[in-house]
Amino acid sequence: MSISVRQWLQEHRRKSQFSGRLFYDEALKQHTYYQIGGVARVIAIPYTLYDLAFLTAAISQSQCRFFILAAGSNVLASDSGFDGLVIKVNKLTSEIGLEPNGWLKTGSSVKLPTLLSKAARSGWGGLEFLAGIPGLVGGAVAMNADARFGDVQQSVQDRLKKVEVAVLKENDTNQVETKEYSTDKLRFEYRKNLFLQPNEIILNCYWEIAQTDPKEIKTKIRSLLKKRKETQPINFPSCGSVFKNVTEKDGTKISAWQVIDKLGLKGAKIGNAQFSEIHGNFIVNLGSAKAADVKALIELAKQRAKNELQIILEEEVVYLE
Ligand code: EPU
Numbered sequence: 001m002s003i004s005v006r007q008w009l010q011e012h013r014r015k016s017q018f019s020g021r022l023f024y025d026e027a028l029k030q031h032t033y034y035q036i037g038g039v040a041r042v043i044a045i046p047y048t049l050y051d052l053a054f055l056t057a058a059i060s061q062s063q064c065r066f067f068i069l070a071a072g073s074n075v076l077a078s079d080s081g082f083d084g085l086v087i088k089v090n091k092l093t094s095e096i097g098l099e100p101n102g103w104l105k106t107g108s109s110v111k112l113p114t115l116l117s118k119a120a121r122s123g124w125g126g127l128e129f130l131a132g133i134p135g136l137v138g139g140a141v142a143m144n145a146d147a148r149f150g151d152v153q154q155s156v157q158d159r160l161k162k163v164e165v166a167v168l169k170e171n172d173t174n175q176v177e178t179k180e181y182s183t184d185k186l187r188f189e190y191r192k193n194l195f196l197q198p199n200e201i202i203l204n205c206y207w208e209i210a211q212t213d214p215k216e217i218k219t220k221i222r223s224l225l226k227k228r229k230e231t232q233p234i235n236f237p238s239c240g241s242v243f244k245n246v247t248e249k250d251g252t253k254i255s256a257w258q259v260i261d262k263l264g265l266k267g268a269k270i271g272n273a274q275f276s277e278i279h280g281n282f283i284v285n286l287g288s289a290k291a292a293d294v295k296a297l298i299e300l301a302k303q304r305a306k307n308e309l310q311i312i313l314e315e316e317v318v319y320l321e
Pocket residue numbers: 146147148149230231232239240241243244245255256257277278279280281316
């Protein structure tokens with residue numbers, strides 16, 4: 001008979017050198033920006049590569065499902081939770097420092113606001129576009145995060161030079177295998193990467209930066225934060241943009257918020273979830289919203305966009321279910 005991941009971890013933890021944290025039957029709403037989500041069988045927070053190897057063994061011995069969670073800023077977790085192992089990678093690698101060749105090395109667990117304040121103090125220019133994006137470096141890289149505000153038109157792919165990942169595959173050592181993707185292998189599209197495999201976890205990212213006057217960096221960051229504050233609903237929990245912006249067959253670009261507007265859905269509510277009145281492409285949690293409420297709004301918009309406007313809306317939000 002197969003063993004559950006929880007049983008496996010409980011039986012093997014004491015004899016192992018696992019140094020991270022394990023939470024059993026833990027509410028996902030505590031781990032997502034949305035503050036939504038049922039119970040996960042196990043949430044593991046690995047601190048080291050050894051911890052990752054231990055979790056790899058747990059996955060392979062119990063044959064459980066797993067999900068890699070960063071800060072949870074772009075994720076909608078199901079009301080019925082997750083019957084498997086959630087690996088939360090917010091404490092794995094948090095180094096920030098210059099390399100001899102001038103690239104900036106950042107651990108994937110570094111919070112973007114932490115990176116930006118350090119960059120501003122140190123005069124590391126070029127990453128200002130990340131200002132106001134919640135979450136961790138690893139999440140931003142996986143999603144090819146971007147900012148398009150006036151003269152700031154940049155995405156992760158414009159600055160990223162190299163990525164180191166851990167591969168969750170059992171081997172004979174107590175360490176996971178690591179692997180590098182250098183510039184020619186770092187392929188991206190709008191809001192997605194095309195290189196990471198499902199069993200790979202980002203460890204470190206290397207960026208091209210430009211030595212810049214700290215004052216200039218601070219001014220840029222402040223201006224971006226102001227624009228976000230003016231145009232996006234930051235006072236309620238959300239996952240940021242729900243849908244990707246749309247490029248129609250003839251190449252016309254249309255923002256997802258314009259589609260929501262056209263459908264008259266801005267401000268529409270189901271349960272305690274609402275298409276924000278400030279920005280139609282945000283669905284906000286007005287308080288104790290269910291994932292089902294958010295999903296019902298998403299389905300409503302997709303159906304109506306297809307039937308009434310012949311537009312296919314595609315989710316940007318990632319489902320944890
Ligand atoms: N606007 C309105 N009404 C609305 C929404 C927006 O008038 O309901 C106006 C805004 O005031 C702004 C303009 O439309 O002047 C464009 O809006 P925004 O800058 O928010 O751009 P967007 O295309 O809707 C994209 C990203 C955002 C990112 C911004 C800025 C996607 C799907 N979304 O939004 O990403 O912050 O550009 O770079 O590409 C996220 O991923 O979570 C996210 C928020």
